[in-house]
Amino acid sequence: MTTYDFDTIIDRRGTDCVKYDIFDSPDLLSLWVADMDFAAPPAVVQALTERLQHPIFGYTMDMPRLREVICERLARLYNWQVTPDEIVFLPGVVAALNASMRAVSEPGDNVLIHTPIYPPFLASPEKNRLHSNTVPLTPVVTDGILRYEIDFDAFEAAINDGTKLFALCSPHNPTGRIWTPDELRRMAEICIAHDVVICSDEIHADLVFEPHTPTATLSPEIAQNTITLMAPSKTYNIPSLGFSFAVIQNADLRARFVAAEGFVVPHVGVLGYTAALGAYTGGDEWLAQVIDYLRENRDLTTRTITEHMPQIIPTHPEGTYLTWLDCRDLPALNGDADAAGSEFLKWIEPFFLKQANVALNNGLLFGEDGVGFARLNFALPRSQLREALERMRRALEAATG
Ligand SMILES: Cc1ncc(COP(=O)(O)O)c(C=O)c1O
Incomplete structure (x- = not known):
């Protein structure tokens, strides 16, 4: 080893x-x-080095092999059965978060967001002519350690008629919380009751000290209401190579997402695909x-x-x-x-x-x-x-x- x-x-x-x-x-x-x-990881550097031996960096196809590898990985890690066509490749998670906002809302609608939060969550609604419904997480200090919890009543109260999307950060940046299955289920059920789609940013899912549960694995109904964003970028320290993916199992939601990001978000580049495949197969x-x-x-x-x-x-x-x-x-x-x-x-x-x-x-x-x-x-x-x-x-x- x-x-x-x-x-x-x-x-x-x-x-x-x-x-x-x-x-x-x-x-x-x-x-x-x-x-x-x-x-x-050396597997990433090696995959990139091999690809760089070919001197043409023209338009690339999206890699069918990578879809298979991701499906196999999600099944292995989370017992999550995803089919290759349920995956959408994108160069970045923030772009995908913005595409999710556009996919499910009209200008003037609202996005539900916990605070504190990774700053692009706060800035993105306005860029899409939307408003934010922010709801604070509850800080609790025990034995000198700070931990954040969810106030479910405040969460539900922050939803109004215009709320179309809950932008969830799971695991959560900056608090480092891994939401428990119970916390995720309660939030997801409130969202379903109010017809609010969930965009679950799970970019930090692999860098965890306790088990992480993808929101969409909680139930088939929750899966149908969720856009999941994942990437090897944080995991394998390759964020500037520009590769991430969305899993959207609801075909209608996926079509709306693809329509919202098409031509606005650029394609993934060949080095992004190559690095992702190297990381997921050898990292x-x-x-x-x-x-x-x-x-x-x-x-x-x-x-x-x-x-x-x-x-x-x-x-x-x-x-x-x-x-x-x-x-x-x-x-x-x-x-x-x-x-x-x-x-x-x-x-x-x-x-x-x-x-x-x-x-x-x-x-x-x-x-x-x-x-x-x-x-x-x-x-x-x-x-x-x-x-x-x-x-x-x-x-x-x-x-x-
Ligand atoms: C929660 C979260 N989402 C998205 C990103 C950035 O993703 P990308 O660089 O793929 O746009 C970060 C980076 O720190 C992050 O913490």
Whole structure:
């Protein structure tokens, strides 16, 4: 068995990578945007290298073999029986989320969204001439750990006549919750009762420390009411290769989705298909090992913060490589995103950037209930994670005495 190395620091500076190259500080530690500082699985690199030996990159067919591989994978992981024609390939999950909104609504309708949430969920309705019905998740602190729960009454009350879609994030970014089958079923049943279609963004489904349940597997009726979005992009650290897919088992809904995205969303490129096939056919062992590594990084993050940074209350994520930090005890947090200086710097939390030379996501962009919060990406070599946490601890000590 190959043992994969996630400890070696790979310098990403100078590769036009958004995580590092928007800063000019050579020793900044970057724990913001959701990609990993680990090499992609060798199976992916090999598949791409082989394809690059052919020098023509013309229009490509969508890969029938990949459809079969995905169906086999969904059956193996979730006992979910999907047929190849129920899959729609797209270059990105955010584009698919937007296509879902267009597929089921008319301008002026509403999209139901939990907050806090990955920022494109909040921005997308308006771009499609829709409104948001936002409903806050309920923060609960137990033994110094923050965990979010669903207020089902508030969830149902947020639905009105114009609500056509529930944009669900499962597992949830930024809270790291893996919704239980019971939580998913209750939300899905409320949606069905009110004629609201579910778009279940499951991009983080593979990076989990506890079992994940795809919403559509809960019942045939729920499957008929659900658009599921998945991708190998987070899982195998290949987000810039542009491949994702939607599973839509309701033929009418699928036709509306395809009509909404056709000509608007570009085709997947040949390197996206090639990487996805390489990952799904040769990346299993790498994935198992990266999850083990991430679990230890998660535990280190939680432990260090709870023991040494009393000003912060962290989540202990059940999935994703993102810890959500309640820093509301720090008056200086968040700053003025509009004064950040550039579109990218808006995303960065200014206190830890300036005082610790550590880049975290600014919680401000995740909705009103993200004010006073920051998001930390722990998918990096452990020595760097330790160093980042130590810098944060020192900055807090200096700021709060
Ligand atoms: C929940 C969620 N959806 C979608 C995306 C981005 O997907 P894509 O790059 O395929 O548009 C992310 C990236 O962090 C995410 O966390």
